[in-house]
Amino acid sequence: MSVPAPLHPLDPLSPAEIAACVSAVKAKVKENEHGEHRLWFKSIQLIEPPKKLLAPWLDQWHAAGRGHRNILPRLPRNAVVLMGVKRPKSTTWYEIFVSLDGKAKVTETISAPTHLHVPPDMAEMMAAEEALLKHPEFLRAVEKMQLPPHARVVADGWIYGADSEERTNRHTPFMVYLNLTNGEHEDSCHYSAPLPIVPVMSSDDFSLVRIDYCPIFGTGEKTILDLDGPFPWHLYVTNEYDAALVEASGVALRTDVKPYRVIQPEGASFSLEGRVINWQKWSFHIGFNYREGPVLSDIRYDGRKVFYRVSVSDMTVPYGDPRAPYHRKQAFDLGDIGAGLCANSLQLGCDCLGEIHYLDFDHFGVDGQAQAIKGAVCIHEQDEGLGWKHTNFRTNRPSVVRNRVLVIQTIITVANYEYIFAWKFDQAAGVHLETRATGILSTAAILPGETSPYGNVVSPGVLATNHQHLFSVRIDPSIDGHNNTVVQEDSVTMPYDKANPPENNRWGVGYVVEKTPVTRSGGYDAAPEKNRVFKITNPSKINPISGKPVAYKLVPTPSQLMIAHPDSIQYARAEFGEHHIYVTKYRDGELYAGGKWTNQSTGNAEGMRAYIGRGDAVENEDIVVWHTFGLTHNPRVEDFPVMPCETHTFSLKPNDFFSKNPAIDVPPSTQTFNQSNLYKAGCAGCKDGGCGCQAKGIACKCKAGECNRTGKL
Amino acid sequence: MSVPAPLHPLDPLSPAEIAACVSAVKAKVKENEHGEHRLWFKSIQLIEPPKKLLAPWLDQWHAAGRGHRNILPRLPRNAVVLMGVKRPKSTTWYEIFVSLDGKAKVTETISAPTHLHVPPDMAEMMAAEEALLKHPEFLRAVEKMQLPPHARVVADGWIYGADSEERTNRHTPFMVYLNLTNGEHEDSCHYSAPLPIVPVMSSDDFSLVRIDYCPIFGTGEKTILDLDGPFPWHLYVTNEYDAALVEASGVALRTDVKPYRVIQPEGASFSLEGRVINWQKWSFHIGFNYREGPVLSDIRYDGRKVFYRVSVSDMTVPYGDPRAPYHRKQAFDLGDIGAGLCANSLQLGCDCLGEIHYLDFDHFGVDGQAQAIKGAVCIHEQDEGLGWKHTNFRTNRPSVVRNRVLVIQTIITVANYEYIFAWKFDQAAGVHLETRATGILSTAAILPGETSPYGNVVSPGVLATNHQHLFSVRIDPSIDGHNNTVVQEDSVTMPYDKANPPENNRWGVGYVVEKTPVTRSGGYDAAPEKNRVFKITNPSKINPISGKPVAYKLVPTPSQLMIAHPDSIQYARAEFGEHHIYVTKYRDGELYAGGKWTNQSTGNAEGMRAYIGRGDAVENEDIVVWHTFGLTHNPRVEDFPVMPCETHTFSLKPNDFFSKNPAIDVPPSTQTFNQSNLYKAGCAGCKDGGCGCQAKGIACKCKAGECNRTGKL
Known part of the structure; x- marks a missing residue:
C-alpha cells in the first residue's frame, strides 16, 4: 500500500509514514521471536529534500497560491531509521534509508560509525535504572550508607561524557538521590538529597560497569570510603517545588495574585494551511524533529525570502567541577538526547495565555509502535x-x-532541567529567539560545613556545581535570495590628535563603521566594545533608499565561551564553543554544530570544526550562519529547589531590507481596541468614612482608629 | 498659612507646596511691573531629607504599620527653586532654598555657578523659535533656498553642546525642516525634509547669534553656499508616521490585527498607600521629579531592605558626524532638559494593557503658575x-x-525622540530596568546620490547620523542594611598542562570564580568573556545555606562606551561614559552622573569624575553603584520615519539573599485561573464540505474548486 503524501515536503513524518518505515525495516531485518536479538528503534527521521529541489518547489508553492497546491510536483520523500539489533552481549546499530515514494522501501543500510556512539534513549535509561536498582553490588553500596527507613533511593540516568580520546563502551551513569518521603510522594524533590555515588551501567546490555564514589568535601577527592562512619544523610532537609508538597511543608502559597487573562474576542490573527502559518505578512513552515525540536523553514515577509531554515542545532552543558567522576559531566542535550523527544505536552492555560494552537509530535517507541x-x-x-x-x-x-508578536514555543525536559525555546516574529519584520533555562539544578552531596570553589551550597548537604549552557543556533539565510555575504561591522573612533587635529575630525567626535566581509568559512567573535554586528547581506540587491545591500543584522550575544582549558577533551567536544559566530558554506544535511554523533564523542565528531575546516569561499554564496551563546551558571541559593527562568533573547532584524519602518502600517493603539481599565483601589487601611471609602464604593475593612493621617488615599 | 504636610517625606512637591515656594520667592524678589525684568521659574524641586534622618524614619514607618503613620515625626521639608531674573540684555540665575515647614520661607539664595550653564526650557525654546521664524536674517537665508509654496519652515530647538573648553553664552540651535503640507497637517513628518542650516539663538534674550550652514555632501564641509543653484528641495518625499497621513499617502493600515485584551476580573494585585505601593511582598515609594522622572525609594522585599533609591541619573546622546555644526550635537536629555518635564501624558488603553493606575506630575510654568x-x-x-x-x-x-511583574513606566519625548523607561519587579525578587528607544531620528540634509560614512540615507535627501545613547542608572543599595561592598566576580579557567596535569584539575575542565572586592571609588568595566558580574553584598550578613554574604547581583550590559576620542570635549563631557560600572561613597544630593549642570558643559561639570575622584574607601560602606549602558545607533532605513523600539533590560537579582527560590510560593499556573482558549481555525481556503469546515462550524469562504489537496487543515 502506498503511503499518503504529505501536504508539504517539510511536514514531519506522519504516523502512517513512521509505520511504513518500521514495516519496511522489519521486512528486511526480522525480529527474533526467541529473544536472541531484538530490534531497537532509536530514531526515524525525515530527510529533508535537497535544497536544489526544495528551493524551487517552495517558489512554485508560493506562486501557485492557496487552493492550487495540487498543481505542484511531489518531491522525493525519504527517511532514515536508526535501529539497533540488541543481542544479550552486544548491539549493532544501523542507519537504514527508506524511500516513502509509493510503497515504502529500504534503499540503503549502513552501519553506524564505530568510532562514535549512537545516543542513549529514555527506554535504555529506564531499563538500566531498573537493572541498577536491584543490582546486588549497588544494593550493598547503598546499605553501607545506613540510610533512613523513610528514604527511597532514586536514580536518574545521565549522559556519560568523555575524559580522554579513548573510545569507551556506551555507558549510562546514574545520579543517585533519596526520596525522603519513602516514595510516598513521587514528586518530592529528590535533588535536595543527593547520594555521593555514581553507578555506571552499560547502555547496551544494562549490566553494572562499576560504581564511582564522589568527592564529598568542598575540595579534594575524599569520598564516603574515606569517612570513619556512615554518610551523614541526616543533614538533608526536604526542599520541595511541587505546590502540594510546598504547602504541606508549611509554606502558604500566595493568595494575592489576582487573575490576569488574555482575551482575543475575535480569535487569533494567524491562519494555518497545514503547517504553513500566515501572520502579519510573515509566512513560514513549522517542522519538528526528534533532535532539533521545532524547525522553521521558508520564512518570508511580504512574499520576500528572508530565511530558508532556522533551528536550534545543539547545546552543550559542561560542568566545572574538576573532580572525578564529575569531570565527565558534559551534556549535549540535542545531540545526545533530542530536543524533540524531550518536548513537554503543553497544556492549555498553563504554558501560554490567550488563543493557543497546538501541534502534536508523532513518534514511536523503541519497539516501533506509534506514540x-x-x-x-x-x-x-x-x-x-x-x-x-x-x-x-x-x-x-x-x-x-x-x-x-507571534510565538512558536517548545519546552523540553532533560531529566532535572528545563529549556524553553520561543521563536518570536514581530510586526517590524524582526525574528527573535528567546531561550529560558529553568528546572532543577544537577546536584551533588557535600558534607555539612563545607563550601566549594566549584559550586554553591543551595540546600543543606547539596552542592550545585558551576556549569555553562552554550546553545548553537543554525540560521540558513535567504536574504532576497540564497547567495548572501556576512559583513562584520565595527564602530570605530576616527584618528584624532588634539594638538594637531586632522581636517576631517577637528573636534575628535567622529566615528565610522568599519566593514569586513567574511570571505572564508570560519569562526568569528562578538565585540560589544566595538558595537560589532554581523550583517547578512545580499550583495546583488541594493536598497533604493540607502544605496546599501539589503540585509538582516545579527547582534551576537557576547556570552562567555567554553571556560574549560583549550587542551581539554571537554573543550574539544564542544565544536561550536570556541566562537560566537560561524559562517559555513551550505551543504545538504549539515545541520549539527556538535557533530551528528555527540554521545561520548571525544572531539572528532565531524561537526563545526569539520564544516569550517574546508575553508570554503563564503562571499556571495549559499551560506549558513551559526550563533553560539548561553550562560555561565554559577548557581544562586535562589535557583533551588527550582530555578527562576534565566532568559536570553537574540534578534535578527532587517537592516536596509525595506524602504521604511515595516511596522508603519500597524493600526494605532487605542482604548476602543484594547479596552483597558482604570485601577480601582481597595480599602487602604483607613477608617471608614474618614478616607472616603464609602463614597468611592469601596468595601472598607478597617477597624476604628486605623485611619491614616490625611484621611485620603 | 502653613503648607499641608506630605503623606510621605519623599512625595513630590504638591501644587500647594509649589505655590508656596513661588510666593516665598516672589516675596523676596519682586517682579518688575514695567517689564524691565521678569522672574523665570525653571525648576522647583524637593530636596530629599538627608539619609541620616530619612533612613531611620523609613524604618519607623514600616514598624508603625498601616493606620498608625500619625505617630511618626515630621521630617524637615525643603525645596530649591532655580529662578532667573530676565532683563532685556542679560539674565541672572539663582538657586533659592525654601523651607516648607510651617509657613514657607526662603532660607538661602545663591547665584547659579557662572562657569556652568542652567538648562534651557521649553518656554525659552518656544520664545526663541517664535523670534527666529520672523527674524529678517533667517527669512533671507530661507528665501535664498527658493522653497516651494506648499512647504512651511519648521524649527525645532535643540541642545547646543560644546566644542571647546571656552565658555560660550547660553545658546539654542535650531534644526530646520520643511512641513511639505504647507502646515495644513501639523503632524506631517517634517524630519523627512531637513534644511541644511542651523540658526543659533540666544537662550537668554532670544536674539539671533548666527546662522550655521551645514555640510550637504556625504563627506567634506561644502554647504549650500558652495552650490551653483538653489538647494534641491525637490528631492524630498513625504514620509509619514501619523496614521491618518499614512493612509492618505496610499498605504493601507493592517486589517488583520485582531483585538488582544488583558482582563483582570478581580482588579490589580497591588495596593497603594499614598505613593507607597505594595505588591507581591515588594513595597516601595514612587517619587517623581522634573529631572530624573520616576524615583523609586525604600525598596523592600518581604520587609527586608534591598535598595534605598534607584533612578535614571542621566543620559548622553553624542553624534558621530565630525563636521561643523553637527560636531556639537551631544544631548544630555536628563541634565539638559529633564525627563520629568518631558514625560508623556499616558493614556488608558494606549501605552499599557490591563488594569492601570496613573500618577500625575504637578509642576508649574516659567511664570510659576500651576501646571x-x-x-x-x-x-x-x-x-x-x-x-x-x-x-x-x-x-x-x-x-x-x-x-x-509589576511595571512602573514613564515615556518621555525629547523633541524628535522618545524613551520608554519601565522599572519591573518580579515575583522571584528581581528588579529590572527596561529602556526602549523610539521616536524619530535626528536628520540632516544630504544631496541626491550622496552617501556618507557618518550615517545612513533613510529617505531621499535625509541623512540619519550615527550616534550613541548612553544611560547612567543610579542604584543606591541597602542590601539588608546600608553598608555594602561590591565584589567583582569572574569565571576563570583553572591552570592546566595536558602533558603534566595538575592534581586538582587532571582533565582540564575546572573553573573557579575569582572575587575582587571594590575597595576604592572608581570605574569598572563589563567583561562578558569572563562572565563578569558585580555582586552588591552585605559582608555582615551571611546566608545560612551557602555561607556567603547576602547579595544582589548586577550583570552589567557590555555596551560600547563613548566612541569619541578620549581627548575630545564630547568625551570629557560624558563623565559617566568611560566605564560600565562606577562605585562611589554615598553623599546626600550626589545624584547626577553627568554633573548637576550639564548644559553646554565643557568637561568639568562636577559629576562622576568628581565623585570618584575623591578615592573614597567603599568596602563595607554606604555606597552607590552606577551602571552605564546603551546603544550605538547606526540608523537603518527601517528606523524611519519612526523607529521600532530598541529595547534593553538590565537586572538586579538576589544572589544568596534568600534561602531558596523566593517564587516557590507562587500558585501554579492553571487553566481555571488563566482561562485560555483553543485556537479556532477559520476557513483555510478549502472547498466547502471537503475540508470539514461545516462540521467544525467554520464559515467557509471558498469558491468551488479551491479545496486543498488533502481536504483537511
Missing part, C-alpha cells in the same frame, strides 16, 4: 509592549502602536 | 511568560508558575 507528544509546540500571539511611539510636542498628539 | 502632566507614570501588572517550570519525567507531572 505521540500532544501539544509539543504551541503557537500564540503575545503583546510585547509598545512597538513604536512619537508624540508631536507641538500638537501633543501621540502616535503609538503596540508590538504584537 | 500638571496627567498620567506621567503608569503602574500595572504584566504577564511575562513562565516564571519557572519543572516536569517530573517519571510522573509526567508539570509544576509551572507564570512570571507576573
Whole structure:
C-alpha cells in the first residue's frame, strides 16, 4: 500500500509514514521471536529534500497560491531509521534509508560509525535504572550508607561524557538521590538529597560497569570510603517545588495574585494551511524533529525570502567541577538526547495565555509502535509592549502602536532541567529567539560545613556545581535570495590628535563603521566594545533608499565561551564553543554544530570544526550562519529547589531590507481596541468614612482608629 | 498659612507646596511691573531629607504599620527653586532654598555657578523659535533656498553642546525642516525634509547669534553656499508616521490585527498607600521629579531592605558626524532638559494593557503658575511568560508558575525622540530596568546620490547620523542594611598542562570564580568573556545555606562606551561614559552622573569624575553603584520615519539573599485561573464540505474548486 503524501515536503513524518518505515525495516531485518536479538528503534527521521529541489518547489508553492497546491510536483520523500539489533552481549546499530515514494522501501543500510556512539534513549535509561536498582553490588553500596527507613533511593540516568580520546563502551551513569518521603510522594524533590555515588551501567546490555564514589568535601577527592562512619544523610532537609508538597511543608502559597487573562474576542490573527502559518505578512513552515525540536523553514515577509531554515542545532552543558567522576559531566542535550523527544505536552492555560494552537509530535517507541507528544509546540500571539511611539510636542498628539508578536514555543525536559525555546516574529519584520533555562539544578552531596570553589551550597548537604549552557543556533539565510555575504561591522573612533587635529575630525567626535566581509568559512567573535554586528547581506540587491545591500543584522550575544582549558577533551567536544559566530558554506544535511554523533564523542565528531575546516569561499554564496551563546551558571541559593527562568533573547532584524519602518502600517493603539481599565483601589487601611471609602464604593475593612493621617488615599 | 504636610517625606512637591515656594520667592524678589525684568521659574524641586534622618524614619514607618503613620515625626521639608531674573540684555540665575515647614520661607539664595550653564526650557525654546521664524536674517537665508509654496519652515530647538573648553553664552540651535503640507497637517513628518542650516539663538534674550550652514555632501564641509543653484528641495518625499497621513499617502493600515485584551476580573494585585505601593511582598515609594522622572525609594522585599533609591541619573546622546555644526550635537536629555518635564501624558488603553493606575506630575510654568502632566507614570501588572517550570519525567507531572511583574513606566519625548523607561519587579525578587528607544531620528540634509560614512540615507535627501545613547542608572543599595561592598566576580579557567596535569584539575575542565572586592571609588568595566558580574553584598550578613554574604547581583550590559576620542570635549563631557560600572561613597544630593549642570558643559561639570575622584574607601560602606549602558545607533532605513523600539533590560537579582527560590510560593499556573482558549481555525481556503469546515462550524469562504489537496487543515 502506498503511503499518503504529505501536504508539504517539510511536514514531519506522519504516523502512517513512521509505520511504513518500521514495516519496511522489519521486512528486511526480522525480529527474533526467541529473544536472541531484538530490534531497537532509536530514531526515524525525515530527510529533508535537497535544497536544489526544495528551493524551487517552495517558489512554485508560493506562486501557485492557496487552493492550487495540487498543481505542484511531489518531491522525493525519504527517511532514515536508526535501529539497533540488541543481542544479550552486544548491539549493532544501523542507519537504514527508506524511500516513502509509493510503497515504502529500504534503499540503503549502513552501519553506524564505530568510532562514535549512537545516543542513549529514555527506554535504555529506564531499563538500566531498573537493572541498577536491584543490582546486588549497588544494593550493598547503598546499605553501607545506613540510610533512613523513610528514604527511597532514586536514580536518574545521565549522559556519560568523555575524559580522554579513548573510545569507551556506551555507558549510562546514574545520579543517585533519596526520596525522603519513602516514595510516598513521587514528586518530592529528590535533588535536595543527593547520594555521593555514581553507578555506571552499560547502555547496551544494562549490566553494572562499576560504581564511582564522589568527592564529598568542598575540595579534594575524599569520598564516603574515606569517612570513619556512615554518610551523614541526616543533614538533608526536604526542599520541595511541587505546590502540594510546598504547602504541606508549611509554606502558604500566595493568595494575592489576582487573575490576569488574555482575551482575543475575535480569535487569533494567524491562519494555518497545514503547517504553513500566515501572520502579519510573515509566512513560514513549522517542522519538528526528534533532535532539533521545532524547525522553521521558508520564512518570508511580504512574499520576500528572508530565511530558508532556522533551528536550534545543539547545546552543550559542561560542568566545572574538576573532580572525578564529575569531570565527565558534559551534556549535549540535542545531540545526545533530542530536543524533540524531550518536548513537554503543553497544556492549555498553563504554558501560554490567550488563543493557543497546538501541534502534536508523532513518534514511536523503541519497539516501533506509534506514540505521540500532544501539544509539543504551541503557537500564540503575545503583546510585547509598545512597538513604536512619537508624540508631536507641538500638537501633543501621540502616535503609538503596540508590538504584537507571534510565538512558536517548545519546552523540553532533560531529566532535572528545563529549556524553553520561543521563536518570536514581530510586526517590524524582526525574528527573535528567546531561550529560558529553568528546572532543577544537577546536584551533588557535600558534607555539612563545607563550601566549594566549584559550586554553591543551595540546600543543606547539596552542592550545585558551576556549569555553562552554550546553545548553537543554525540560521540558513535567504536574504532576497540564497547567495548572501556576512559583513562584520565595527564602530570605530576616527584618528584624532588634539594638538594637531586632522581636517576631517577637528573636534575628535567622529566615528565610522568599519566593514569586513567574511570571505572564508570560519569562526568569528562578538565585540560589544566595538558595537560589532554581523550583517547578512545580499550583495546583488541594493536598497533604493540607502544605496546599501539589503540585509538582516545579527547582534551576537557576547556570552562567555567554553571556560574549560583549550587542551581539554571537554573543550574539544564542544565544536561550536570556541566562537560566537560561524559562517559555513551550505551543504545538504549539515545541520549539527556538535557533530551528528555527540554521545561520548571525544572531539572528532565531524561537526563545526569539520564544516569550517574546508575553508570554503563564503562571499556571495549559499551560506549558513551559526550563533553560539548561553550562560555561565554559577548557581544562586535562589535557583533551588527550582530555578527562576534565566532568559536570553537574540534578534535578527532587517537592516536596509525595506524602504521604511515595516511596522508603519500597524493600526494605532487605542482604548476602543484594547479596552483597558482604570485601577480601582481597595480599602487602604483607613477608617471608614474618614478616607472616603464609602463614597468611592469601596468595601472598607478597617477597624476604628486605623485611619491614616490625611484621611485620603 | 502653613503648607499641608506630605503623606510621605519623599512625595513630590504638591501644587500647594509649589505655590508656596513661588510666593516665598516672589516675596523676596519682586517682579518688575514695567517689564524691565521678569522672574523665570525653571525648576522647583524637593530636596530629599538627608539619609541620616530619612533612613531611620523609613524604618519607623514600616514598624508603625498601616493606620498608625500619625505617630511618626515630621521630617524637615525643603525645596530649591532655580529662578532667573530676565532683563532685556542679560539674565541672572539663582538657586533659592525654601523651607516648607510651617509657613514657607526662603532660607538661602545663591547665584547659579557662572562657569556652568542652567538648562534651557521649553518656554525659552518656544520664545526663541517664535523670534527666529520672523527674524529678517533667517527669512533671507530661507528665501535664498527658493522653497516651494506648499512647504512651511519648521524649527525645532535643540541642545547646543560644546566644542571647546571656552565658555560660550547660553545658546539654542535650531534644526530646520520643511512641513511639505504647507502646515495644513501639523503632524506631517517634517524630519523627512531637513534644511541644511542651523540658526543659533540666544537662550537668554532670544536674539539671533548666527546662522550655521551645514555640510550637504556625504563627506567634506561644502554647504549650500558652495552650490551653483538653489538647494534641491525637490528631492524630498513625504514620509509619514501619523496614521491618518499614512493612509492618505496610499498605504493601507493592517486589517488583520485582531483585538488582544488583558482582563483582570478581580482588579490589580497591588495596593497603594499614598505613593507607597505594595505588591507581591515588594513595597516601595514612587517619587517623581522634573529631572530624573520616576524615583523609586525604600525598596523592600518581604520587609527586608534591598535598595534605598534607584533612578535614571542621566543620559548622553553624542553624534558621530565630525563636521561643523553637527560636531556639537551631544544631548544630555536628563541634565539638559529633564525627563520629568518631558514625560508623556499616558493614556488608558494606549501605552499599557490591563488594569492601570496613573500618577500625575504637578509642576508649574516659567511664570510659576500651576501646571500638571496627567498620567506621567503608569503602574500595572504584566504577564511575562513562565516564571519557572519543572516536569517530573517519571510522573509526567508539570509544576509551572507564570512570571507576573509589576511595571512602573514613564515615556518621555525629547523633541524628535522618545524613551520608554519601565522599572519591573518580579515575583522571584528581581528588579529590572527596561529602556526602549523610539521616536524619530535626528536628520540632516544630504544631496541626491550622496552617501556618507557618518550615517545612513533613510529617505531621499535625509541623512540619519550615527550616534550613541548612553544611560547612567543610579542604584543606591541597602542590601539588608546600608553598608555594602561590591565584589567583582569572574569565571576563570583553572591552570592546566595536558602533558603534566595538575592534581586538582587532571582533565582540564575546572573553573573557579575569582572575587575582587571594590575597595576604592572608581570605574569598572563589563567583561562578558569572563562572565563578569558585580555582586552588591552585605559582608555582615551571611546566608545560612551557602555561607556567603547576602547579595544582589548586577550583570552589567557590555555596551560600547563613548566612541569619541578620549581627548575630545564630547568625551570629557560624558563623565559617566568611560566605564560600565562606577562605585562611589554615598553623599546626600550626589545624584547626577553627568554633573548637576550639564548644559553646554565643557568637561568639568562636577559629576562622576568628581565623585570618584575623591578615592573614597567603599568596602563595607554606604555606597552607590552606577551602571552605564546603551546603544550605538547606526540608523537603518527601517528606523524611519519612526523607529521600532530598541529595547534593553538590565537586572538586579538576589544572589544568596534568600534561602531558596523566593517564587516557590507562587500558585501554579492553571487553566481555571488563566482561562485560555483553543485556537479556532477559520476557513483555510478549502472547498466547502471537503475540508470539514461545516462540521467544525467554520464559515467557509471558498469558491468551488479551491479545496486543498488533502481536504483537511
